[in-house]
Amino acid sequence: MPSQHPALRDAIDAAFRAARERAAAGDAAGAFGALERAHVLGQRHTPTHVRAHFAMLRHGIARREGREVAGQLMRLAGAALLTWAWVPEGNTGGANVSAFERMEIPDELRRLIQPRP
Secondary structure, three states, X not given: OXXXXXXXXXXXXXXXXXXXXXXXXXXXXXXXXXXXXXXHHHOOOHHHHHHHHHHHHHHHHHHOOHHHHHHXXXXXXXXXXXXXXXXXXXOOOOXXXXXXXXXXXXXXXXXXXXXXX
């Protein structure tokens, strides 16, 4: 499992913090977008990957979105058991996309994930 360098950890923490702040302000779409950012940044690190899906599950429960809740339950199991073996790079993690779909990683996030030496 790749380690998380300080800039990546800080960016992940900031994304989770933004999700909490936006949810508290009633901005559900902004909160979920921040969780998607946290997911992309942390999906190669099992604890962070699981944390992102758990936060998405809580978001779905709070919003009473059955499809999101069901999708996150499946993704939580996959994140916990399979992150070490394979993740669909760039996938934003929500139930609105296939759990197996690779997606383009924005340059800003790619620089955080794979910094230059």
